Amino acid sequence: MIHQVEIRDLNFGYGDQLVLKGIHLTVPKGSLVAIMGLSGCGKTTLLRLMGGQLLARQGSVRVAGQELNHMNEAQLYAMRRQVGMLFQFGALFTDLSVFDNVAFQMREHTRLPESMIRDLTLMKLNAVGLRGVQSLMPAELSGGMARRVAMARATALDPALILYDEPFTGLDPISMGAIGRLIRQLNDALGATSVLVTHDVQESMKIVDYIYFVSDGVIVAQGTPEEIHASALPFVHQFVWGEADGPLPFHYPGPTLKMDFGDERGQA
Amino acid sequence: MRGAWGQGLRNVGDTTLRIVERIGAVVLFLGQILRHSGTSFRRFSLVIREIYFAGVQSLIIILVSGLFVGMVLGLQGFETLQSYGSSESVGVLVALSLMRELGPVVSALLFASRAGSAITAEIGLMKATEQLSAMEMMAVNPLARVVAPRFWGGVISLPLLAALFTALGIMGGFLVTVIMLKVDSGAFWSQMQAAVDFRHDILNGMIKSLVFGVAVAAIATFEGYEAPPTAEGVSGATTRTVVSSSLAILALDLLLTAFMMKGWN
Amino acid sequence: MNRATLNLWVGFFVLLGFVAFLMLAFKVGNLSLDGSGGTYEVVAHFDNIGQLKERAPVRSAGVLVGRVHSVRFDTLHYNAEVQMALDSQYHFPVDSSASVLTSGILGEQYVGLDAGGDDKMLKNGDEIKLTQGAMVLERLIGQFLFNKAQDGGADKTSTDKGAP
Numbered sequence: 001m002i003h004q005v006e007i008r009d010l011n012f013g014y015g016d017q018l019v020l021k022g023i024h025l026t027v028p029k030g031s032l033v034a035i036m037g038l039s040g041c042g043k044t045t046l047l048r049l050m051g052g053q054l055l056a057r058q059g060s061v062r063v064a065g066q067e068l069n070h071m072n073e074a075q076l077y078a079m080r081r082q083v084g085m086l087f088q089f090g091a092l093f094t095d096l097s098v099f100d101n102v103a104f105q106m107r108e109h110t111r112l113p114e115s116m117i118r119d120l121t122l123m124k125l126n127a128v129g130l131r132g133v134q135s136l137m138p139a140e141l142s143g144g145m146a147r148r149v150a151m152a153r154a155t156a157l158d159p160a161l162i163l164y165d166e167p168f169t170g171l172d173p174i175s176m177g178a179i180g181r182l183i184r185q186l187n188d189a190l191g192a193t194s195v196l197v198t199h200d201v202q203e204s205m206k207i208v209d210y211i212y213f214v215s216d217g218v219i220v221a222q223g224t225p226e227e228i229h230a231s232a233l234p235f236v237h238q239f240v241w242g243e244a245d246g247p248l249p250f251h252y253p254g255p256t257l258k259m260d261f262g263d264e265r266g267q268a
Numbered sequence: 269m270r271g272a273w274g275q276g277l278r279n280v281g282d283t284t285l286r287i288v289e290r291i292g293a294v295v296l297f298l299g300q301i302l303r304h305s306g307t308s309f310r311r312f313s314l315v316i317r318e319i320y321f322a323g324v325q326s327l328i329i330i331l332v333s334g335l336f337v338g339m340v341l342g343l344q345g346f347e348t349l350q351s352y353g354s355s356e357s358v359g360v361l362v363a364l365s366l367m368r369e370l371g372p373v374v375s376a377l378l379f380a381s382r383a384g385s386a387i388t389a390e391i392g393l394m395k396a397t398e399q400l401s402a403m404e405m406m407a408v409n410p411l412a413r414v415v416a417p418r419f420w421g422g423v424i425s426l427p428l429l430a431a432l433f434t435a436l437g438i439m440g441g442f443l444v445t446v447i448m449l450k451v452d453s454g455a456f457w458s459q460m461q462a463a464v465d466f467r468h469d470i471l472n473g474m475i476k477s478l479v480f481g482v483a484v485a486a487i488a489t490f491e492g493y494e495a496p497p498t499a500e501g502v503s504g505a506t507t508r509t510v511v512s513s514s515l516a517i518l519a520l521d522l523l524l525t526a527f528m529m530k531g532w533n
Numbered sequence: 534m535n536r537a538t539l540n541l542w543v544g545f546f547v548l549l550g551f552v553a554f555l556m557l558a559f560k561v562g563n564l565s566l567d568g569s570g571g572t573y574e575v576v577a578h579f580d581n582i583g584q585l586k587e588r589a590p591v592r593s594a595g596v597l598v599g600r601v602h603s604v605r606f607d608t609l610h611y612n613a614e615v616q617m618a619l620d621s622q623y624h625f626p627v628d629s630s631a632s633v634l635t636s637g638i639l640g641e642q643y644v645g646l647d648a649g650g651d652d653k654m655l656k657n658g659d660e661i662k663l664t665q666g667a668m669v670l671e672r673l674i675g676q677f678l679f680n681k682a683q684d685g686g687a688d689k690t691s692t693d694k695g696a697p
Contacts, residue, residue: 051405080407091402094394108408153406163405313536316543324546363561428550435553438561457560462597465588466562474554 002029003062004161004193005050010059012045019045021217023059027195032187034196034204036239037214043197046214047163050195051085052076064160081109084154084192085163089170090146092138098125098149099134105156124152127189128182144175148182155186161193162186168200176200180207201240205229213239290512297490298482301419304412308420314413318421322383326429329382330375334433337370338362338440346445355445356455360463362441367464367473371434373521376480379426380513384488387418388509391492392502400493415489422485423478430477472528479520484513572618573657574602577631577644582613583667585633585642591617593646598623601644613666617644619655626651630663642667 005027012020019042027033037043048054049061052068061068063079071079092101103121106112112120125131128148138146147167154162164183168176184207187194198204205211205225213221213228213236221228221236228236237243254260308315345361391414394400400410438460445451464470488509495505582604591599599619607614619625628649635642646661655661 053401053404077407077409080405083405085402085405087398087402089397091398093399093403094397105406105408108406108413313540316540319543319546320539324542327546327549367557367561425546428547428553431550431553431557435556438557460561462590464562465600466558468588470554470557470562 003027004029004064005195006062008060010056010061012049012056019217023219025212025219027193029193030191031209032184032194032196032207033210034198034208035212035214036198036201038199041214042217043214044165047165047195047197051083051163052079081157082160083163084159086150086154086165086167088166090150092146092150094138098136101149102153102156104153109157124156128152144171147179151182155190158190159192164194164196166198167196168198168203176203183207294486294490298486300411301416304409305416307412308416314417315420318418319425322421323425323429326379326382329378330429330433331436333374333378334436335440337374338366338437339444341365342441342444346449355451357459358445358451359456359460363438363460363464364469366434366437367469371437372430372473372476372480373517375430375433376426376477376484376517377514379429380484381510383422384484384509384513385506387422387488388492388506389502391415391489392495392505395495396497396502415493419485419489423481426481427474427477476521476524479524480517483516483520487513487516571621572599573621575617575619575655575659575661577615577661577664578607578610579613579615579633579664579666581666581669582615582633583642583669589641589643591619591644591646593648598646624654627653627655627659628663629661631661632665633667
């Protein structure tokens with residue numbers, strides 16, 4: 001099977017602190033893969049490595065068979081034309097209308113006539129059900145609508161790889177379901193490959209093909225949604241069922257209770 | 269080193285190093301902007317949009333301030349010169365102080381707080397809301413698409429604003445001294461024309477405002493681009509833009525004035 | 534805001550800025566005289582130039598005809614060498630004379646040119662031979678007092694210079 005994304009022996013850190021340790025990960029072409037984990041476990045960093053916004057010091061990151069770590073700026077920009085990314089809160093350009101946001105890449109990268117750009121843009125907006133808001137500014141949209149417009153923008157040039165950073169955050173259940181369905185539909189309709197970074201277990205389990213669990217910079221579990229659901233691993237069980245305490249402690253590591261609340265003699 | 273003195277000295281050293289580092293960073297950033305300026309000139313409509321925001325929207329404040337400054341200069345100059353019996357020279361005083369110093373410097377200071385801070389806030393917010401990252405992921409370099417047009421918009425706007433400020437200032441001086449205080453209009457203009465030199469006064473003033481424009485635009489875009497992506501970070505960067513560009517304007521003014529007095533030739 | 538309105542405003546702004554610049558250049562700066570192309574240089578030596586500075590006006594019959602370009606001390610003759618840039622539309626005979634004068638009592642100092650009668654005209658690099666330096670107030674007063682003492686105040690017409 002051909003892999004759209006292939007990561008081997010990846011170590012990555014900011015300063016001295018390693019955020020990702022020894023990551024092995026493959027995303028087969030045409031599939032929809034979720035990377036799950038707690039906030040701050042390094043999963044967004046992983047996504048940025050796939051987009052070439054961060055470059056790893058050790059290990060290899062291959063997108064469509066090309067090694068990102070050895071690319072110069074021009075090559076990275078060329079690679080990114082094949083990649084669409086949805087940011088956590090959409091990151092729509094606030095000074096452009098919805099239409100201009102979606103048309104942005106076509107205008108920057110192609111020499112299509114304006115009439116064709118208009119048709120393509122309206123098609124993309126139609127795919128996310130928002131053809132009617134084309135003339136609004138991003139500030140006039142609800143959170144769910146902004147996310148959908150951002151999806152139309154991310155897929156404007158029919159990318160081979162679509163990266164989603166926390167697509168479900170801050171949405172009501174109905175919008176969440178709609179976004180989830182759209183992610184699956186867009187993936188299949190475009191014949192693209194998608195990587196989804198999320199901590200929303202229930203929603204993503206319904207749509208993805210494969211799941212990686214990241215904790216503390218390492219992949220602790222992986223499998224299809226059914227396997228994950230049935231997993232007996234304590235961490236996965238805690239995560240999937242949303243239990244407050246478990247192998248991941250409720251309390252942040254720190255001084256013991258006795259040291260903070262006990263009598264002063266205990267410290268002396 | 270020991271005690272408060274040692275600590276104080278260390279603080280001075282630290283601050284100096286930080287300032288030098290920051291100046292270096294701005295200069296490097298300026299180099300980056302210049303390297304990515306191709307797009308700005310191939311698609312000049314991007315720059316025109318920024319001239320609108322930086323220049324046209326600063327027009328009112330520049331025109332009104334210019335008029336007031338000129339009027340005050342006229343009044344003050346008239347008061348002082350009258351006691352020497354040479355109140356006709358007030359035109360010379362107004363014109364020379366506006367062209368050589370006040371025009372370029374005051375308009376640059378106003379520009380830094382009106383347009384510079386807006387540029388910083390806009391770029392900083394785009395960064396905080398991941399718009400710059402999004403652009404990068406769409407294979408569009410934000411330095412070329414967002415930063416460089418704003419830089420050139422500022423650089424082009426400021427000399428025009430400074431010329432308008434100076435012209436309005438001279439009109440303000442004319443209004444107060446000739447129309448209100450009845451200084452002879454012919455003497456006002458002829459003495460001014462005899463004393464003002466095109467190259468040494470007018471061109472040098474324009475060169476000053478061009479240099480200030482580069483400094484303010486580079487600092488404003490730098491602070492926005494490097495702002496920490498939080499609300500606090502952006503507001504801090506906006507303040508820093510106004511403070512550091514004001515200091516830069518005054519320091520550069522001193523350097524340029526000293527250099528120009530020695531003469532270029 | 535739509536593209537056309539925006540362009541209109543920016544065009545208006547740029548035009549306004551250029552008009553202001555041109556007004557400064559022509560109305561205030563009197564650009565026509567000081568074009569660097571339209572001048573020729575002559576030199577003159579003065580025994581004393583008083584407060585004469587670079588860029589001081591050069592006038593003939595009270596009309597501005599050029600500017601002092603540089604002032605330096607001539608170590609060969611121990612006097613002041615003054616370079617002047619004269620507007621090329623004005624020509625002066627080679628035997629014209631130059632003197633350092635003062636406008637008003639406390640005004641600025643300038644170089645006054647008095648045309649001579651020769652047929653040949655001064656050209657670039659020529660020297661004006663006939664010169665008269667600045668009057669120094671202390672010397673004038675000293676001379677005045679000296680003359681007064683000598684003549685017993687009877688005869689004022691014997692002073693050869695225009696005393697104050």
